[in-house]
Amino acid sequence: MxxxxxxxxxxxxxxxxxxxxxxxxxxxxxxxxxxxxxxxxxxxxxxxxxxxxxxxxxxxxxxxxxxPAAMVPVPRTAGTVILAIDVSNSMGADDVAPTRLAAAQRAARAFVAAQPENVDIGVVAFERGALTTARPDADHSVALKAIDRLKITGGTSLGTAITASLSAITGKQVTIGRDIGYWPSATIVMFSDGQNLGADVEPAAILAQRANVHIHTVGVGTTAGTTVKVDGYHLQTSLEQDTLTLIAQTTGGAYHPASDTARLDGIADTIDLRLTVSDEPLPxxxxxxxxxxxxxxxxxxxxxxxxxxxx
CATH class of the missing domain: 1.20.1300 (3 helical TM bundles of succinate and fumarate reductases)
Structure with a gap:
């Protein structure tokens, strides 16, 4: 008590x-x-x-x-969604107004707003490395604040994004080749232009597939592309849909172009809600x-x- x-x-x-x-x-x-x-x-x-x-x-x-209040176990149905958002240098490109990152943030916020309270949402920002900026939580305002704080930095590693998202789901460090169990109530939604500097994309996607974690990818940018200034150099960058499609298909998810983000609301229907028990105060x-x-x-x-x- x-x-x-x-x-x-x-x-x-x-x-x-x-x-x-x-x-x-x-x-x-x-x-x-x-x-x-x-x-x-x-x-x-x-x-x-x-x-x-x-x-x-x-x-x-x-x-x-x-x-006085007694802590009593209360069952509830819940699912987990990790929003993995690319913050690499190429996401600063302006072929999607005002920038790819801003467009991704807008789509991510809209996705969060459409989710019911029984879905816990977390946020992972990734470039060559990845950082969990908001752990999965039923309080969606935590995820929204984490999305608003995102800034451009570094290169891109989609494989690292997947393993970091799996770490956020399982609550422990995940590495390629490690058995992480079965997580059918979890989904990853990845916002990226698909450009990748790592070599572990497919093994990471297979790891998610074995854990029954679906990854839905959202392509941000245009196939025509544009140039972006990085360390004084102008680099060509464009949307690489093939990589994002591969990740989605391998894990049982779907690829969504950023122009079709309205369909992201349907991702919630693919989440197999699980029955969880949490201690809540009873006055x-x-x-x-x-x-x-x-x-x-x-x-x-x-x-x-x-x-x-x-x-």
Whole structure:
């Protein structure tokens, strides 16, 4: 059980202790006065039961005001989507306005906005290396903020993008040739112009395929291409659809041109949602307040019946 305001519990218990002390002192004085007057209390009589119930009610009320909550397992259906977004130098090209990266960010944000709450979304930014910028989370605002922070840097390694995305899905470092288990509830959506400087694209795609992780690729750019300035040099860059199509086909996904990003919403239908169990807080204050009212009412009623007055 957890408490949102432990200080209120301490204050309430101190009040209860004070009431209990006052009740004991009053009982002793009353017993002494009755003894001096020669009045005997009938055996088995409990004249202070009402006071005890009242004090117990105060104690329960003190616990209730502290905001208690019990952690209970709650089942829910959930899927996982990793948005792998290319941030290599070629994504700075302006053959897609205003730039390829900006277009990819726009499409990624639209995709996130279309997903239901039971889909956890993470973000992986990749160039020659890759970095998980947002772990899979049901709070989609985390993914949106990660998308907005992306900046152009470095070359491109699509194989590294795939293994980094698989690492984000499994929660552990993934390398080529390693058995990572079966993850049918996970999907990778890769936004890239398809240009690749690594040699491990196909092995990485096969690794995803064996784990039953579908990869949907989104081609950003034009086949005609344009030039982009890198370290003072003007380099020709164009959309390479063949590589992106190969990745998608190998893993059971689909290739989507950036001009057709509206169809990305349908990717959610390919996710096999799994049943997960997570601990969630169950507030107990309402039930405890109800119990406290019962105790206080019973205590007041017994006190009135036995003594003719409310203590």
């Amino acid at each position: 957890t408490l949102s305001s432990p200080l209120l519990l301490i204050i309430g218990l101190l009040v209860m202790a004070g009431l209990a002390w006052a009740a004991v002192v009053t009982a002793r004085r009353r017993a002494a006065l009755l003894a001096r007057a020669g009045v005997a209390v009938p055996a088995g009589r409990r004249p202070y039961l009402g006071v005890g119930l009242t004090i117990a009610g105060v104690g329960v009320l003190a616990i209730a005001t502290a905001g 107990l204050a309402g039930a405890l307040i109800g119990l406290a009212l019962v105790l206080l009412t019973a205590g007041a009623a017994l006190t009135v019946l036995r003594s003719g007055r409310v203590i």
